Amino acid sequence: MFELLGIPPQVMMGQLLLGLINGSFYAVLSLGLAVIFGLLNIINFSHGAQYMLGAFVAWMLLTYLGLGYWWALVLAPVIVGATGLALERVALSRLYHLDHLYGLLLTFGVALIIQGLFRNYYGISGQPYQIPGALAGGQNLGFMFLPNYRAWVVVASVVVCFGTWFMIEKTRLGAYLRAATENPVLVGAFGINVPRLIALTYMFGVGLAGFAGVLAAPIYSVNPNMGADLIIVVFAVVVIGGMGSIMGAILTGYGIGLVEGLTRVFYPEGSAVVIFVIMAIVLMIKPEGLFGRTA
């Protein structure tokens, strides 16, 4: 039996699996960001707040309407997406002709407002949200105890990530979208409603954040700051993967989860920083990101 730097292989397997689970959240969140940036050129800083909204909508559906987890998994992304749609129509759509910075500032401001409002109403300690009955319990894998819910998180995120990638890169709808970003005037001339296409894309990207929020609700505490802590990491993931690259965001999300997981074993104190160290290195060697196309 071999040991790697004093870590038995069972422990290593467990840690890699945990890294993959955390990576699932990074992947879904950075995917949403990449879709929005790639197709709309908006740096969506309210993504963390929208993730938090997803978790809170799930909690509200349960608390006020008695609708459980599975309903929330479908409804919350739609509801959060709808708030995104409203934001796009009312505010963001007026900024497309301006510099990236304006969209960033607007969405950052919106994030602070949403988080502030929730903090004011619900406090900071968080709301309890139980794991759905069908996914309670777990499997003993020999090297670790894997809660069923965490396994579900990995499966759900893989399906959603690759579904999204397929839709954008391989279908007719995706082709329209990519064309509309490339040359909106020409695509509009072919009779396609470009502003609506763009608005729905933003809604979809925001809906992904809401979806991740519902996935997170049962395992992390549902509190107004949950997205603020995560958003910076997710941005680093997008930068490492290459701004706007769909596949880059997905693969980097999982990869960063794994690297972070390993850091937690070898040097726990550094686990919060390791992502940014990688980001700095990638920016120095390959500024367009690992999967980015050179501009």
Place this chain on the structure above:
Amino acid sequence: MIRRLAIGTAAIAAIAGPGFAQDAMDVTLGVLNDRSGTYADLSGEGSVIAARMAVEDFGAEEKGLNVEILSADHQNKPDVGSNIARQWYDQEGVDAILDVPTSSVALAVADITAQNNGVFLNSGAGSTELTRGQCQPTTVHWTYDTAALAKGTGQAVTQAGGDQWFFLTADYAFGHSLEENTARVVEEAGGEVVSTVRHPFPATDFSSFLLQAQGSGANVIGLANAGGDTVNAIKQASEFGITQSGISLAALLMFISDVHALGTETAQGLQLTEAFYWDQNDETREWSARFEEQHGAKPTMVHAGVYSATMHYLRAVEATGSTEGEEVVAQMKQTEFDDPLFGEGHVRADGRVIHDMYLFEVKSPDASEGEWDLYEQRAVIPGEEAFLPMIDECDFSQQAG
């Protein structure tokens, strides 16, 4: 973000009443704590309410004290906290800074307070350094410290058979201090520290660390962290079957707000040490009910500490007729108190407040009769045993002469 709040009509009275105006003494208190982050529920606005209640209950207005309360958010960052403290002393005429959770910020504020001859009434921070390595003649450390927590929970858990400890420690001054103090208590009680992991603060995912703990052969995981970190760690320990596998958790610092957020279902059976619980006697119940009316939640021990510290401070200001830091604190140390919330106690010469601490156990959902009916008292730890003995360098009664 600094808010102003004039207390009652004291300010108006001071201007309107000619005789009053000459006698009234201005006292400005600054409540500096976490108003938006992970410690906002255990300190935050509740501490401002507690300070305001103390000013009203003391009858400051009738006693000729014109008290104003400021509040600000230090965001758990020492640089932010230091800037606010300096601004308060230099420009806003603040006489005393209250609360200040997050030990790294508290240590910075203690230093600035001494330079400005203000008064530092700490309730929210835990580091024993405040009255040891970095003690100041102007610091009063009221509610708890990591040594008292270690003494209560560490000793009880070790004696109950939890003798192989794995520490999960928040990687900053407070966590280190709590870990160190608890390790000492555990070893004294015949236990052993198997391993330690220091996690970044704040963190959301603890599964990796919990798994390491499981593989370490420990039978107790000591959570040397606080607030949201502790809540998440306990939740995930139950999710990953850590507690079911026979490893018990020792939450070394947990506030009632955390237990409330976790719910009795997840938190039941946890042992924890606190300085105050709302349901201890008639006086604590009466005060807590008034507090809840204004705040919407029961007070934490940090809120209670802000109240009692402010009360004792105002008594000293009244007695000395001064707001000079060293003079007021010396007066606070001379008079023993019999406080409605903390019982009998005194401020030791090094600034450490000596009062009883309590070991509580979280009730099971069946035993809990209401939303806030959370604790069963297990033991009283007398003040003299709970806190570390004074070190000579910090005996300010000697130095004052």
